[in-house]
Structure formats: structure tokens, C-alpha cells
Amino acid sequence: MKYWIRKFAICIVLLYNLLISSDYAGANQLSNIDVQQLNALPTVENLASADNNLAKNKKEDFCQFNEIVKRIDKLEGLFTLYCSGDSGKIYLEIKPEQLNKDYLAIVTLESGVGEKGIYSGLPLSDFIFYFQRVKNRLHFVVRNVKFRAESRPEQRSLARSFSDSVLYSLEIHTIKPDGKNILISLDELLMQDFPGLTTLLKYSLQADYHLDTRKSYLGDVNSFAENVEIDSIYGFSSLEGANLVTVPDSRALTLKVHYSFSQLRENTGYIPRLADDRVGYFITAFQNLSNNNAHESFVRYINRWHLEPSDPNAPLSPPKKPIVFWIENAVPLEYRDAIREGVLMWNKAFEKAGFQNAIEVQQMPDDADWQPADVHYNTIRWFNSLDAGFARGPVRVNPLTGEILDADIIVDANMVRSIQQEYHALMEANSSFTNGHFSQLDKNPCPGNLSAMFSKGFKAFPEQHLVDNDFCYSMESSDQAAMGALALSILPNTTPSSETMKKYVHQYLRSLIAHEVGHTLGLRHNFHGSTMLAPEELNNTEITRTKGLVGSVMDYLPVNIAPQGIQQGDYFPGVVGPYDEWAIEYGYKRSPSVALEGIIPESEKTFLEQIALVSPQPELSYATDEDIWDINPLANVWDMSSDVLLYSQWQMDNARFMWQRLDKGYLSKGESYSNLRVSFNRVLKYYFRNATLLSKYIGGQSFRRLHASDDTSWTFVPVSLLKQRQALTKLQEYVFAENAFSFSPQLLNQLAPSRWEHWGSSVPNNRLDYPIHDRILGFQSAVLRSLLDSDRLNRLQDIELKTLPGEALSIPELFDTLQTGIWTEVLTPGESKPISSIRRSLQREHLNILLEMMLDTNDTPEDGRTLAWYELRQLQKAIDVRLKQLSESLDIYTLAHLEASGDRIAKALNAQLISK
Structure with a gap:
């Protein structure tokens, strides 16, 4: 009773203080005090501590807590x-x-x-x-x-x-x-x-x-x-x-x-699993400062879901709690089946790990009372943008254990919109088929940033960043898909129809979702995954629909377009590959030691090592983002097959055939010529992307994440001299040769730009006509500078020490091969002929590169600088001879070009002598 009397007295005193306070005019109307005023009421703890000044300054009244919450x-x-x-x-x-x-x-x-x-x-x-x-x-x-x-x-x-x-x-x-x-x-x-x-x-x-x-x-x-x-x-x-x-x-x-x-759930029975660098998982890493192992203080757990078999003794058991993905109700109806199939593709891999139907797919109801961002739901979400063009598969992980808690895949509609535009164009053409071809509507859905925009995410904790290429497809994926749709309507070994295009879109979206789901299961990219099959096997559906089109769907996969004369197979994989199955086995297969009490991650080491030991098998090859920096020609994005030299040649031949079809009245009556320009650009980009794959062979080395206990002892194996010479020959034929690019005046004069000027579509403020010289030179220059950059030259020099004499491509051979091919009109004896404008541009660029090397305006190795000097001297002599012998028979373009080139070389050589 005394307690309540004391409590009442304190309330009366505080009420009096409020009434006389000038800060709270009108505070005597307690029934009208709003919530904001009630926020400042005192606490029992403050009163108990006798901090009367604080209570008075803040005007708090613990008696009003119930007044806040009851209203x-x-x-x-x-x-x-x-x-x-x-x-x-x-x-x-x-x-x-x-x-x-x-x-x-x-x-x-x-x-x-x-x-x-x-x-x-x-x-x-x-x-x-x-x-x-x-x-x-x-x-x-x-x-x-x-x-x-x-x-x-x-x-x-x-x-x-x-x-x-x-x-x-x-x-x-x-x-x-x-x-x-x-x-x-x-x-x-x-x-x-x-x-x-x-x-x-x-x-x-x-x-x-x-x-x-x-x-x-x-x-x-x-x-x-x-x-x-x-x-x-x-x-x-x-x-x-x-x-x-x-x-x-x-x-x-x-x-x-x-x-x-x-x-954060505790005592769930989840056991963190140790990572292995031979198997590509995202990891949760921390530094264990109690660890006395001086060799390695970091502990690394793979990121994975908590899957437990309902019957631990059965070789194949449903999980106690499956991984459930919900297709958001905003996903268009026509895409839901493909998305569902892409998710469920992974159940085949989980069977190898002992789980039956480990993943389920459900449809979010239209009247759902929950949001896709709710941590309780794993969702596949659909959004629209002006310029995104990516999909992303992020997960939320317990940073203490690596357990995946939530996943939400997002897909931009632009990933399929350009293909759908192709599809609608085909449907229209089916009703007005007149000239033996199908209409083409190929508009770029993302006129903004066309670079490899992998994703746009933002992390405020613990660090801020905007680009995370571990989680997404770039704009190039939708470009590849649109390229395949274009091929469907042009190449003779395809059968274009609206039904064919629907199946094509289905294959693409299914493969795209499978890739992103792989990320949500914990898997990283595997850019070695596309090299499992020989080129001749890529369109054999008896192989691709059982073993797989690729070793891993975690690669960035191009559209598989069959070469001329070969029946088209699958454009995109419909099953996960052997690497995917093996990786899931490593991450999710139940260890026999789990049944023991007091199990710790380290007790699984022997079990996991037995799984990882098979990593040297070719179909299990693994290379992720940090492994693909121009060193391994088989670890690339947008490549295919175990022989990229042959595959890229096939695709460049396809591109040349498509240009011929574009040149032969390809557009339907009434169609804008700007669509022809978009299609021409798409094929040109595809052509040079495949040419770039050839350049990776020069100074290339295979790299495998092997351990000392594995079957092979070499982690680096240089590309054979034969393969490198073949690559140089193909580059000369498809990139640098005089007849590499030949387009009719009619085609070039029909490449009109779009003339729509409004938000989201702007008229270019540069040249209206097609800049064919600039476009070709830009691509040629990119390839040439890549072949002669300092990193590649340093690698070539190192490889000479890593191989037997005569088995490595030397820097002198590279320099001489390029110069002989690019300056053929000068260095080849015989009757002289005019040097075309495209060749003159290429020769000037080659000359620029050698001059930069010689004058040390970049970080070229010393041997590279001296060889550049040597090549320039040889070129100067050849130019002088040619001018003396045939100057009167040369056209003015060629004469001016050779005289200017010789003069530049002479001045540069003299400048170097003076500087020395």
C-alpha cells in the first residue's frame, strides 16, 4: 500500500512541475497530450537513481507508458x-x-x-x-x-x-x-x-x-x-x-x-562445411586468432542451405525441409513454365548428393498477403527498367556459419524483351511472307550503358560497392540471345516460325534461371564449364540432353549456333552438367560423421577430400572470375566447346553468311532501315567477340586448381606452339586480311540510324551515315593492341623458360608474323597494287603501336622495345625499296601513305638515337 501511495505522490509532483513549466504551455490538458509529447516521459530507473535534474529537464512521466500503448x-x-x-x-x-x-x-x-x-x-x-x-x-x-x-x-x-x-x-x-x-x-x-x-x-x-x-x-x-x-x-x-x-x-x-x-536460429543442428578451392562455392571466411597453425589462420566455410534427409539411412531421401522457390505473381504467365523448369533442373544434381526433390517451386498467389522481400520466402522476381538488362541471384547468409537463410532472384524484363521483339516480328512476317525470308525487328532494348554491366547493388555494411560480377548475367547475355533469334530467321539450317521462336525463348530463360539458381545454392561462376564437348558434339541432342551441352551452367554461355551444313541442336543447355552435380555433392552430401555427437567441421575433412580428389577430370574443370584474365584460352566468357579455335571460326563464318543475307533485301516492305543497322551491328559485334577468343591462345596457359595429392603435377600448361600458330593464322584471315571485311555499297548505304527523338530514344548527334572505317579499325585495333600489350609479352618471355627449346612462341615470331601479315603489300616481293583504305588504317595503327613501344611510352619489357626498334628498321628498309622501285606506278593514296610512314619511322629512330 505504501508503494502505491508513494507512486501516486510522485505523479502529483511531476504533474505540478509540468503545469508550471513555460516549456509546456497548456500541459494541464493531459488528455490532449499527443504521442510525440508522451515520448519524453521518465523511467522508473531514472527515479530510482535519484537523477532528479534529468527527470525535470526531459519532463518524463513513467505513469504515461500505458497511455501510449493503449491508444x-x-x-x-x-x-x-x-x-x-x-x-x-x-x-x-x-x-x-x-x-x-x-x-x-x-x-x-x-x-x-x-x-x-x-x-x-x-x-x-x-x-x-x-x-x-x-x-x-x-x-x-x-x-x-x-x-x-x-x-x-x-x-x-x-x-x-x-x-x-x-x-x-x-x-x-x-x-x-x-x-x-x-x-x-x-x-x-x-x-x-x-x-x-x-x-x-x-x-x-x-x-x-x-x-x-x-x-x-x-x-x-x-x-x-x-x-x-x-x-x-x-x-x-x-x-x-x-x-x-x-x-x-x-x-x-x-x-x-x-x-x-x-x-538467428541457434542449435539447429547445422554444421558449417569447410571450403576447398577446387570446388567453386561462395565462402564465409574469418580469421581464427586461436589457431596455432602459422601456415593458415583463416577458416573458410562454404555458403549452403541446411538440408537434412528425412531418412538418414536411405541412399536417396527427401529432405526434412526442401528449398522452396516462389515465382512472383508479377512474372508474365508465358514465362512461368520456363522459370519453373530452370529451378527444378538442379534436382538432378541433388540426387547425386542423396536428396530426392530437394527443391520445390510454388506460385505466389495474386492475393498473397506477404511481400517477396520477406525473409521467409525465396522468390524469383520480375522487374522492368530502361537500361538494366541483367539477372541476379543474391543470397543472405549467416555470417557466422555460412548457412544460406534467404534467396531472391531478380530478372529484368529486358533480358527477354529483345528476343520477344524478334518473335513478334516473325509472327507478323508469317502472314505476309513474300520474298523468301522473314522480317526482322531487332531494336536494342537498353540504349543506355552497353558495357558489361553485371549488376547494380549496394552494400552499406560493411562496405559500399556497386558492381558485383559474382551474381549476375551482363547485358551481353541478352545480346547473345538476340543474336540467336536473328540467326533463326537468317541461317539456312534453321526453320524459322513463331513456334520455333517460342521454344527458343523457353530454352534461353530456362538456362538463365538455372544459372541464377546455382548462385543461390552457393555456387560461383565456372568459366571452364563451356568446354566439355568437342565442336562436333554440340548439336548432338542425344549427348546434350543426357550428359549436358556444357560441363556447368555456371558459365557465361553463348548461344549455340550450328555451323553451316549441320542440323541445329539445342541453343542453350536443358540439364545441369557433370561439374554442377559434383559441386552439389561436395556441398550437400551427408557426411557419415554427422551421426556422431559433438561433430565439428574439421571432422569432415577426410570425407570431403575424397570428393574433391576427382577434380582433375576434364569435365570437372573449374575456373572462376579471378582465373580468366587472358591467361587461359579455355576459361573465358561467351565461348563454347573444347576447341575454341574451330568453334570461333564456325561462328565468324555464320556471321559472314548473315551479312550476305542482310545484303539481299532482307527487310520486309515498310520496315525501317534503322532495324537493318541494328542487325548489322549485332552481327559485327558477334564476329569480333569470337575473333577476340582466338587472341587468348597467344601466350596462353591452362591453369588448374590442383593440390599435391592430385593425379597431375602441373598447375600451368602452356598452349602448344601449333595451337598458337593456328590462332595467329586465323586472326590474319578473319581480322587483319585485306578481304576480311567486304560489304557492298548497297548494304552500307542502307544502314540508317533511328530518327525517333524523345525520352528513352535519342537521335545521334554525330555522323548520320554508317562509320564503317572507324568501326572496323576500332575492332582491329583492340585485337592488335591486346596481342602486343606488355602483360602478354611478359608472359611469352616467361613461357620460354617453362618449356623445352623450340616449343614456345617467341616474341620475335609474334612480331614478325603480325608485321608480315599487316604489311603484306610492302613486304611481299612482286607487282605492287594499291593499299586499300581499311588496310592503310590498320597499318598506321600497327606503326603507332611499334613507335609507342620503341619510345617507351608504356611499360613494354625491354626485349619488346628492342624488337619494336628492329621491326621498324626492317619496315623502313622495305618501304624505301618499294618506293624506289614502284613509286611511279603507285596510286596517290598508297604513295602518300608509304612516304609518310617511312618519314615517321626515320624521325622516331633519330629521336631515339638523340635521346640515348
Whole structure:
């Protein structure tokens, strides 16, 4: 009784203080106090500590806690939330046992602007955090998971050595009358730039935007037993705006961000699995400072789902809890079957790991009461953009164990839109077939950034970055698919029809989804995966539909276009490959030691080593992003077969045939010539991409991630001298030769640009006619400079020490072969003929490169500089001889070209002598 009398007396005193305070005029109308005023009420703990000055300054009144919570909605779950519909205020209640406890935050950009990297569905960040009470404030802290220790003394040392990140210090608005549960306002936490969008907008849009709190508010809120789901709508403003065409006024834009705060499950039986560099998984790594192994202090776990067999003793068992993917209800109906098949392709691989139907696919209902960003659902989402053209398969992982907790694949409609345009054009042509060919509508769906834009994501924690090429297909994937659709209507060994095009789109989308699902299962890219079959096997469906078209769908795969005279097979893989099955076995097969109590990851080493030992098998070859820097000609993007030399030649021959068809009245009556220009460019790009694959053989070496216990002892094997010489011969024939490019005047004069001028489509402000010389020289120059760059020359020089004498391509042979082929008109004895304009441009570029080398304007190795000097001397002599013998019979173009070239060489040689 005394307690309640004392409590009542304290309330009366505080009420009196409020009445006489000038800061709170009208505070005597307690029934009208709004929620914001009630936020500042005192706590029992403050009173108990006798901090009367603090209580007086903050005008707090713990008696009003119930007044706050009884007038607004209460959502109970992981955290109890109090939501006021009138004021929009949302309060979060934190219990004492929830302090200093780890939780997982997942932040997703739920709505974007559809342009320049700000796209719906992109992951922004995921991290572990905890709440920490410090005096009368509540700290929101991101935990540092990079360093760990096992013993108490080492843990104390870690705490002093490496800091967590206190992101926010929040005001404690009030405390329950029991003095335990804390109440904070979510506005203070989420109505500031929590995900770092200001930085993202500045980087992507090149404009200064600031968060306008007057336009920002909290949206839908849900609290469940294990997670809290919150939407925040952020209004951004900029005085000048950005160069955006997808919003009505770029001075103001709105972004929605979805937050999932979830509980990290404990004692689930999940056992982290140690990584092996021979098998391509994304990893969770930390430094174990308790580890006394001086050779390696890092511990690496693969990222994978927690799959357990329902019957551990059965060789093939359904999982206790399968991996379920939901197809978002925004996905167009005509694509859902292909997406479903792409997901389920992986069940074949899981059978090798002992799981039956490990993956399931369900359709999100149209009236679903949950959001795709909810951490409880793995979704395949569909979004639209002006310029994206990518798909991405990110996952959210427990950073302590590597367990995958959530996955959301996003696919831009532009990935298939250009193919669908081809399809609709074919349907129209079927009804008006007149000239023995089918119409072509090939518009670039993404007129913005045409470079390899792998993805646009943003991570505020622990680091900020915009490009992560481990998770996505680039624009090139949709270009490849559109190229195949173009081939369907041109090449004679295909049968173009609307039904054929539907099947083609189905194959492409199925393969695309399979690739992204592989990422969500933990797998990295395998750019060696496309080299499993010989070229002659690529269109044999008896092989490709059983063993697979490729060793791994985790490669960046081109469209498989059959060469002339060969019946077309599958354009894209329909089954996962042997590497995919092996990798899933490594990641998910149940270890016999799991049945033992006290199992630790290290106890699986012997079991995992037995799986990894078969890695030297050719069909299990693995090379990922950091392995493909121009060193391995079979570890590339957009290549195919075990003989890329032959495959690339086939594709360049296909391109030449397609140019011939484009030259023969290809367009339908009434069709714009700008469509012909787009098609011509697409074929030209395809041609040079395959030519670039040939250049990878020069100074190339195979690289395998082998261990000492594996069957072979060489991790590097140089490409044979024969293969390198064959590559140089093909480059001369298809890139540098005089007759490599031959287009009729009629075709070149029909390559008109689009004349539509409006948002999303701009008329070029440079030349209207087609710049054929510049386009060809640009491609030739790229190949030539790649062949003669310093890295390749250094590699060639090193390979001479790694092979027996006479088995390596020397730098002198490379220089001489290129010079002889490029300057044939000068260096070959016999009757002289005019040098064409394309050849003159190529020769000038070759001369520029040699002069740059000799004058040391780049980082060319010393032997390269002296050989450049030598080649220039030989060329100068040949030019002098040719001018003396045939100057009178040369046309003025050729004469001026040779005299100017000889003069440049002479001046450069003299300049070098003077400088020495």
C-alpha cells in the first residue's frame, strides 16, 4: 500500500512541475497530450537513481507508458511493435533478454526508378546487429564477425583490438513501469538514411540528393515470431536533379526500402562445411586468432542451405525441409513454365548428393498477403527498367556459419524483351511472307550503358560497392540471345516460325534461371564449364540432353549456333552438367560423421577430400572470375566447346553468311532501315567477340586448381606452339586480311540510324551515315593492341623458360608474323597494287603501336622495345625499296601513305638515337 501511495505522490509532483513549466504551455490538458509529447516521459530507473535534474529537464512521466500503448495498435512477435495510425509513429519494445543479442538485418530496395542502377528488388545490405544500452541511450551496433577466438583471454584481446560499429545512438523514449522493457521510436532508426541511399544516388545518378524527412514515412509493418518486416518510404530531393528520363521530375524521387530483422536460429543442428578451392562455392571466411597453425589462420566455410534427409539411412531421401522457390505473381504467365523448369533442373544434381526433390517451386498467389522481400520466402522476381538488362541471384547468409537463410532472384524484363521483339516480328512476317525470308525487328532494348554491366547493388555494411560480377548475367547475355533469334530467321539450317521462336525463348530463360539458381545454392561462376564437348558434339541432342551441352551452367554461355551444313541442336543447355552435380555433392552430401555427437567441421575433412580428389577430370574443370584474365584460352566468357579455335571460326563464318543475307533485301516492305543497322551491328559485334577468343591462345596457359595429392603435377600448361600458330593464322584471315571485311555499297548505304527523338530514344548527334572505317579499325585495333600489350609479352618471355627449346612462341615470331601479315603489300616481293583504305588504317595503327613501344611510352619489357626498334628498321628498309622501285606506278593514296610512314619511322629512330 505504501508503494502505491508513494507512486501516486510522485505523479502529483511531476504533474505540478509540468503545469508550471513555460516549456509546456497548456500541459494541464493531459488528455490532449499527443504521442510525440508522451515520448519524453521518465523511467522508473531514472527515479530510482535519484537523477532528479534529468527527470525535470526531459519532463518524463513513467505513469504515461500505458497511455501510449493503449491508444495504438499492438503487434506481438519477435519484437513487440506499437503503431499509431493517426500520427504514423511506430514504437519498438525491447526486452532485457533482447539486449546484446545477435539479430540479422536484411535490407532490400523494394522500388526503384528503373534506370542507372536504381532498380527494384536489389539487395542493399545484410549484417548482424545487436542492441546495447549505454546509460540512458540505446546503441544500434553492427557486430564485427571477421575475427574470432576460442579462449577467454583471446576473446578479451579481440574486444580491445577490433571494433564493432555503433551506427546509431537512439533516445530511450520511455520504459515500462516494471523498469525493464525499453520503448524506442523507429523513426529515429529508419527515418534517416539507414541504408546509405544518398551515396548510392550520388554514385549512380551523378547528382546530390538529400533525404527529405517531410516526404518520408514508415509503411507496412508486420511482426512475426522470428522476424519483423518493415517498409520505409524515402523521399529524396535535389536542387538540380539528375539526367533521368524515367521519372516525371528528377528533382524529386521516391524509393521504398524493405527491412527484415530476424532472429538467428541457434542449435539447429547445422554444421558449417569447410571450403576447398577446387570446388567453386561462395565462402564465409574469418580469421581464427586461436589457431596455432602459422601456415593458415583463416577458416573458410562454404555458403549452403541446411538440408537434412528425412531418412538418414536411405541412399536417396527427401529432405526434412526442401528449398522452396516462389515465382512472383508479377512474372508474365508465358514465362512461368520456363522459370519453373530452370529451378527444378538442379534436382538432378541433388540426387547425386542423396536428396530426392530437394527443391520445390510454388506460385505466389495474386492475393498473397506477404511481400517477396520477406525473409521467409525465396522468390524469383520480375522487374522492368530502361537500361538494366541483367539477372541476379543474391543470397543472405549467416555470417557466422555460412548457412544460406534467404534467396531472391531478380530478372529484368529486358533480358527477354529483345528476343520477344524478334518473335513478334516473325509472327507478323508469317502472314505476309513474300520474298523468301522473314522480317526482322531487332531494336536494342537498353540504349543506355552497353558495357558489361553485371549488376547494380549496394552494400552499406560493411562496405559500399556497386558492381558485383559474382551474381549476375551482363547485358551481353541478352545480346547473345538476340543474336540467336536473328540467326533463326537468317541461317539456312534453321526453320524459322513463331513456334520455333517460342521454344527458343523457353530454352534461353530456362538456362538463365538455372544459372541464377546455382548462385543461390552457393555456387560461383565456372568459366571452364563451356568446354566439355568437342565442336562436333554440340548439336548432338542425344549427348546434350543426357550428359549436358556444357560441363556447368555456371558459365557465361553463348548461344549455340550450328555451323553451316549441320542440323541445329539445342541453343542453350536443358540439364545441369557433370561439374554442377559434383559441386552439389561436395556441398550437400551427408557426411557419415554427422551421426556422431559433438561433430565439428574439421571432422569432415577426410570425407570431403575424397570428393574433391576427382577434380582433375576434364569435365570437372573449374575456373572462376579471378582465373580468366587472358591467361587461359579455355576459361573465358561467351565461348563454347573444347576447341575454341574451330568453334570461333564456325561462328565468324555464320556471321559472314548473315551479312550476305542482310545484303539481299532482307527487310520486309515498310520496315525501317534503322532495324537493318541494328542487325548489322549485332552481327559485327558477334564476329569480333569470337575473333577476340582466338587472341587468348597467344601466350596462353591452362591453369588448374590442383593440390599435391592430385593425379597431375602441373598447375600451368602452356598452349602448344601449333595451337598458337593456328590462332595467329586465323586472326590474319578473319581480322587483319585485306578481304576480311567486304560489304557492298548497297548494304552500307542502307544502314540508317533511328530518327525517333524523345525520352528513352535519342537521335545521334554525330555522323548520320554508317562509320564503317572507324568501326572496323576500332575492332582491329583492340585485337592488335591486346596481342602486343606488355602483360602478354611478359608472359611469352616467361613461357620460354617453362618449356623445352623450340616449343614456345617467341616474341620475335609474334612480331614478325603480325608485321608480315599487316604489311603484306610492302613486304611481299612482286607487282605492287594499291593499299586499300581499311588496310592503310590498320597499318598506321600497327606503326603507332611499334613507335609507342620503341619510345617507351608504356611499360613494354625491354626485349619488346628492342624488337619494336628492329621491326621498324626492317619496315623502313622495305618501304624505301618499294618506293624506289614502284613509286611511279603507285596510286596517290598508297604513295602518300608509304612516304609518310617511312618519314615517321626515320624521325622516331633519330629521336631515339638523340635521346640515348
